[in-house]
Amino acid sequence: MSEIFSSIQKKAEALKPELTAVSKAIFDHPELGKEEVFASSQHCSLLEKYGFAVEKGFMGIETAFKAIKKSVKPGPTIAFLAEYDALPGIGHGCGHNILGTTSVGAGIVAAEILKDIGGTIEVYGTPAEETDGSKAALADGGAFDHVDAALMTHPSDSYYRSGPSLGIVPLRFEFFGKTAHAAACPEEGINALHACISLFNNISVLREHFQPDARVHGVIKNGGEAANVVPDYTMAEFYVRADKKSYLEKLVGQVKACAEAAAMSNGAKVKITNFEACYDNMITNETLSDVFTENLIQAGVPEVGAAKPSKGSSDAGNVSQKCPMIQPYFSISDHGKVPGHTRDFAACTLTDYANQQMILNVRAFAMTAYQLVTEPELLQKIKDEFKEAMQNK
Numbered sequence: 001m002s003e004i005f006s007s008i009q010k011k012a013e014a015l016k017p018e019l020t021a022v023s024k025a026i027f028d029h030p031e032l033g034k035e036e037v038f039a040s041s042q043h044c045s046l047l048e049k050y051g052f053a054v055e056k057g058f059m060g061i062e063t064a065f066k067a068i069k070k071s072v073k074p075g076p077t078i079a080f081l082a083e084y085d086a087l088p089g090i091g092h093g094c095g096h097n098i099l100g101t102t103s104v105g106a107g108i109v110a111a112e113i114l115k116d117i118g119g120t121i122e123v124y125g126t127p128a129e130e131t132d133g134s135k136a137a138l139a140d141g142g143a144f145d146h147v148d149a150a151l152m153t154h155p156s157d158s159y160y161r162s163g164p165s166l167g168i169v170p171l172r173f174e175f176f177g178k179t180a181h182a183a184a185c186p187e188e189g190i191n192a193l194h195a196c197i198s199l200f201n202n203i204s205v206l207r208e209h210f211q212p213d214a215r216v217h218g219v220i221k222n223g224g225e226a227a228n229v230v231p232d233y234t235m236a237e238f239y240v241r242a243d244k245k246s247y248l249e250k251l252v253g254q255v256k257a258c259a260e261a262a263a264m265s266n267g268a269k270v271k272i273t274n275f276e277a278c279y280d281n282m283i284t285n286e287t288l289s290d291v292f293t294e295n296l297i298q299a300g301v302p303e304v305g306a307a308k309p310s311k312g313s314s315d316a317g318n319v320s321q322k323c324p325m326i327q328p329y330f331s332i333s334d335h336g337k338v339p340g341h342t343r344d345f346a347a348c349t350l351t352d353y354a355n356q357q358m359i360l361n362v363r364a365f366a367m368t369a370y371q372l373v374t375e376p377e378l379l380q381k382i383k384d385e386f387k388e389a390m391q392n393k
């Protein structure tokens, strides 16, 4: 066993009581996205205790933070991303309490191991993953442009490698028409509901020509008030998703054209806005994923499954298009038995088994950070892969 391997193991095990306590405290005090005042302060206090310089309210987001610890020598910057928001009604049903402590623990151990060797370790607190994912705003604002590799892992029912996710653009369509008595003088009106329904029909016409992974789905949120009044206002919201940024941009343009054509058909006007943050598709850096997976096995994880096929979307996607990134999954429950976003899954985050898995991940993350700093050819391979992926996104 190498000296570094056993040193990481010792440091991670020593940190386990504190990480477990923070995970439990956040579990007991669930907060919704952008309200995670308690959770972010728990993480910041622990990071400060271990010598990180912490910037709270990072980039103007109150419950975001950036923690940084430099070694004695300049070198690569490795970032770990923490989430800590809960779900309404069921608390930490997505397990972000233990997700956060895994990333914070990884940062603390990695910085400790590297302090006399080189490089910089950063830990980012990224609020509101379940709603208006702040990784999108942080990434789009340039927070990760200088980062050499960004890593995080999500609790799940088993170990899975980092995979893809779809990019998403949330579009709100508001149609404006003119009221009239629907029986007495319909010729005076402009029906905003017909324009809205035409939007759905136009999208259905377009659907025949979608690429296989594209997803476009919407609802009418305002369809008018009374059957005897020609509606002058209607509103629909859609999610447009695709597996590549270039195709997503094209598809969004086509869907917007569907709305404009719908409005034009009867003289209504349409206003198109984004009602939530846009997420890029996740691009896993496979070289980085190989290194981390190997380190999980070395740390004692018996098996890591292939990436889950995902038709969902995540704010991690935006980070993955700014620097090499992985977001795999780790086991905190019996395979396939406890679905996410449930109270049962939340309870799984408190078990001895889950806390042991947290420590195995902390060890694999710290070992990966050590390799990225001490093996320049490996880091170059990761960067080359990233560069190529960006030319083909």
Ligand SMILES: [Zn+2]
Pocket: 094, 130, 341
């Ligand atoms: Zn979730």
Ligand SMILES: [Zn+2]
Pocket: 094, 095, 096, 129, 154
């Ligand atoms: Zn989650």
